[in-house]
Amino acid sequence: MVRVGQFFPALRPLPRPTAVETKRHAGFDVPAMRAGAVVLGLAAAGWLWVRSLDGIDPRQMTELGLLSVLPLPFYAALAVLVVSFATAVAQRRVAGSVLFLHVALLVLILHATPVLLYQTIRYAWAWKHVGIVDFIQRYQAIDPYIAVSPAYHNWPGFFALSALLVDLAGLKDVVPIALWAPVFFNLIDVGPLVLILRALTTSERSVWLGVWLYYLTNWVGQDYFAPQALALFLYFTALAICLGWFKPAAPLAAAGHRLRSAWAAGRLARLMRRVARTEPPNAPSSTVQRLGLLAIAVLCLATIVGTHQLTPFMAIGALAALVLLRRCRLRTLPILMVVLTVAWCTYPALPFFSRHMLGSIGGSFGDVLANTTATLIDLSSASEGQVLVALVGRAFTAAVWGLAFLGGLLRLYDGHRDLSAASLAAVPFGMLAINSYDGEMLFRAYLLSLPFVAFFIAMLLRWLALRWGLRVYAGGVGLLSGALLAGFLFPYYGKDLHYYLTDAEIAASAFVYGMAPPGSLLVEGSADYPGKFKNYERFTYVALTDEPPESKAQVLADPAGSLSRWLDNPAYAASYVIITRSQKAGADMLGDLPAGALAAIERALRHSPLFETVYANQDAAVFTLAARNAREGGRR
Amino acid sequence: MSSSRWLWPVVIVASAALAASGAHWPQPARALVMLWFLAVCPGMALVRLLDLADDRCGAWTFAIASSLCLQTITATIMVYGRAWSPIWAFNIAVAVAVGAVAIDVVRRATSPRRQAGPSAGPDDGPKGSSTVRTA
Numbered sequence: 001m002v003r004v005g006q007f008f009p010a011l012r013p014l015p016r017p018t019a020v021e022t023k024r025h026a027g028f029d030v031p032a033m034r035a036g037a038v039v040l041g042l043a044a045a046g047w048l049w050v051r052s053l054d055g056i057d058p059r060q061m062t063e064l065g066l067l068s069v070l071p072l073p074f075y076a077a078l079a080v081l082v083v084s085f086a087t088a089v090a091q092r093r094v095a096g097s098v099l100f101l102h103v104a105l106l107v108l109i110l111h112a113t114p115v116l117l118y119q120t121i122r123y124a125w126a127w128k129h130v131g132i133v134d135f136i137q138r139y140q141a142i143d144p145y146i147a148v149s150p151a152y153h154n155w156p157g158f159f160a161l162s163a164l165l166v167d168l169a170g171l172k173d174v175v176p177i178a179l180w181a182p183v184f185f186n187l188i189d190v191g192p193l194v195l196i197l198r199a200l201t202t203s204e205r206s207v208w209l210g211v212w213l214y215y216l217t218n219w220v221g222q223d224y225f226a227p228q229a230l231a232l233f234l235y236f237t238a239l240a241i242c243l244g245w246f247k248p249a250a251p252l253a254a255a256g257h258r259l260r261s262a263w264a265a266g267r268l269a270r271l272m273r274r275v276a277r278t279e280p281p282n283a284p285s286s287t288v289q290r291l292g293l294l295a296i297a298v299l300c301l302a303t304i305v306g307t308h309q310l311t312p313f314m315a316i317g318a319l320a321a322l323v324l325l326r327r328c329r330l331r332t333l334p335i336l337m338v339v340l341t342v343a344w345c346t347y348p349a350l351p352f353f354s355r356h357m358l359g360s361i362g363g364s365f366g367d368v369l370a371n372t373t374a375t376l377i378d379l380s381s382a383s384e385g386q387v388l389v390a391l392v393g394r395a396f397t398a399a400v401w402g403l404a405f406l407g408g409l410l411r412l413y414d415g416h417r418d419l420s421a422a423s424l425a426a427v428p429f430g431m432l433a434i435n436s437y438d439g440e441m442l443f444r445a446y447l448l449s450l451p452f453v454a455f456f457i458a459m460l461l462r463w464l465a466l467r468w469g470l471r472v473y474a475g476g477v478g479l480l481s482g483a484l485l486a487g488f489l490f491p492y493y494g495k496d497l498h499y500y501l502t503d504a505e506i507a508a509s510a511f512v513y514g515m516a517p518p519g520s521l522l523v524e525g526s527a528d529y530p531g532k533f534k535n536y537e538r539f540t541y542v543a544l545t546d547e548p549p550e551s552k553a554q555v556l557a558d559p560a561g562s563l564s565r566w567l568d569n570p571a572y573a574a575s576y577v578i579i580t581r582s583q584k585a586g587a588d589m590l591g592d593l594p595a596g597a598l599a600a601i602e603r604a605l606r607h608s609p610l611f612e613t614v615y616a617n618q619d620a621a622v623f624t625l626a627a628r629n630a631r632e633g634g635r636r
Numbered sequence: 637m638s639s640s641r642w643l644w645p646v647v648i649v650a651s652a653a654l655a656a657s658g659a660h661w662p663q664p665a666r667a668l669v670m671l672w673f674l675a676v677c678p679g680m681a682l683v684r685l686l687d688l689a690d691d692r693c694g695a696w697t698f699a700i701a702s703s704l705c706l707q708t709i710t711a712t713i714m715v716y717g718r719a720w721s722p723i724w725a726f727n728i729a730v731a732v733a734v735g736a737v738a739i740d741v742v743r744r745a746t747s748p749r750r751q752a753g754p755s756a757g758p759d760d761g762p763k764g765s766s767t768v769r770t771a
Binding site for chain 1: 670686691694698701715716720725
């Protein structure tokens with residue numbers, strides 16, 4: 001294998017300094033000073049972050065979301081943390097506990113900040129998940145044939161777990177748990193990420209750098225109170241077990257021997273011997289330990305099957321790839337996963353699978369381009385701020401992939417064959433050939449491939465360390481972390497103008513769900529508000545932003561007239577229109593309606609004699625038909 | 637964890653006792669104790685039987701994963717079976733946790749010189765030494 005250093009002597013690894021050189025520099029104990037600086041940096045970053053949260057008013061957010069209100073000390077806290085991490089990870093002796101503290105503080109800063117500032121659950125979909133838990137608590141059962149949000153009743157594991165926790169913890173509802181879910185899920189993901197990366201490299205420095213990079217690049221926001229977050233943790237845990245304890249002792253070597261006469265088999269055997277050389281061996285274990293770990297992996301996979309629609313298919317692909325490439329000797333595990341998934345889809349989840357999923361897959365199968373572009377918002381109708389956020393997000397994603405690709409190429413050039421990492425980074429994207437997953441497949445594939453993408457970026461930086469030493473490495477880690485952090489903040493915080501849901505909006509929704517009789521029609525400005533979190537199965541929902549263009553045009557031309565006709569439908573027990581702050585922000589930013597359209601509709605309804613305002617506060621208004629309200633109010 | 641031979645059994649049993657007796661505690665203490673017990677303790681009790689003492693990261697990861705899986709599967713069976721009973725789910729979690737702790741304690745008490753972790757006798761991986769990890 002040709003190595004870079006053969007042609008470029010300057011790129012050869014530096015000779016390691018002697019112990020004396022390392023410890024003493026101009027009379028100072030340099031490593032001790034660096035360790036002290038790291039601890040100070042960690043403390044300073046924490047202090048700056050806590051202080052930075054004072055006096056922030058999320059109501060002042062502009063189209064750049066949380067970015068527009070976060071003060072300088074917040075960014076200073078992140079900068080100090082980055083410098084501290086870069087220093088800590090470039091120490092000659094890497095201290096895992098110190099690096100863990102850095103990662104934990106990074107998770108807190110990035111994910112606890114919205115919780116502490118908003119004091120309400122961020123992101124409208126999380127509220128819909130609260131509604132499923134509410135359903136289970138009230139009925140102590142699920143309804144696989146339900147008309148609204150049926151998928152959740154066909155994969156109810158996460159919601160059943162949440163309802164159980166709420167009941168046992170003596171909570172009124174799941175809101176306190178959902179509020180802190182992003183912090184919880186991000187923190188517990190550290191464990192399987194460390195185990196996965198330890199199975200890919202013996203460099204402890206690269207392991208922690210990979211974990212750090214995972215959090216800096218995970219902008220897709222699937223860490224909120226949702227089945228995906230639980231399924232992701234279990235998926236990573238199962239992969240960690242397969243990669244860390246169940247690699248074949250000599251991958252494909254046996255196959256190479258059996259087919260020694262064949263040229264291809266010889267090449268294959270040589271390749272796989274290289275793979276065996278460049279990936280760390282299994283963690284030492286006894287038969288009992290391996291049996292126990294196998295049981296945990298099966299438990300994780302079985303739980304995923306009843307918890308989330310997409311992750312089981314991703315798991316099948318990942319496990320099959322590992323087995324086919326001889327990177328995992330649990331050959332029956334992908335078969336077991338197929339059996340479990342098929343069994344779930346054809347029995348407990350049959351109502352949803354037969355009505356929705358088969359048709360959805362049939363319509364998009366093989367159309368990779370359509371399934372990919374379905375993920376991206378239409379920039380032509382989005383607001384200027386959202387165009388910037390979307391473009392930064394896309395550039396950031398492309399840069400992350402580019403860096404990982406470069407890292408992979410350099411590893412290849414240096415004689416490494418990271419087959420496990422490469423295949424697990426690529427396999428999730430195979431799902432783009434099957435379905436768009438309601439316009440989210442690209443993001444989900446990105447998310448599931450991220451530990452392995454982060455591994456290759458960590459390897460890119462390790463390459464720097466091996467060529468130019470740890471000082472350059474620290475500089476590279478610091479600069480790259482700063483750049484990635486800047487890229488991360490735009491797509492992650494940049495939509496918070498409509499992800500932030502105020503107490504006033506929640507109160508308006510609670511009023512409707514508490515007061516509206518079962519069988520009511522609820523016309524929403526959009527689904528971007530804290531909706532469906534109470535008694536959700538009792539109502540029919542129509543979101544203006546999801547209506548066909550001609551229907552939208554009619555409402556925009558004559559809001560009071562059109563909506564009065566919609567609401568005056570005797571098929572519904574009662575009818576309401578609810579318009580909130582976050583709906584208006586979301587519709588304006590994403591371009592689902594012309595800018596200011598929802599505000600204009602709200603004004604029209606307020607001033608129309610056809611409508612009566614039954615509830616209003618600073619962030620929301622609820623309307624009903626005046627005549628119908630008088631008629632049926634008297635009857636009630 | 638290697639120094640916590642008796643620490644975890646005590647923590648797990650104490651957590652189970654606190655969770656069981658905390659029905660009248662004020663919030664958020666009641667919720668925190670119960671969530672701690674349900675999310676960590678049954679799994680940690682089971683994982684300790686695997687002697688992953690040298691792998692703290694692995695022990696915590698598998699403990700949380702096992703605990704969440706146990707609660708999820710129990711709750712899923714209850715909603716499908718229309719047999720919703722949080723008390724029974726709690727009893728199952730306590731039985732798993734305390735049962736596994738009992739086995740662990742008896743096992744360790746009857747083999748006091750037993751070494752935890754890889755040195756207990758790996759029959760896989762590099763013989764005679766742990767995986768070499770570099771900085």
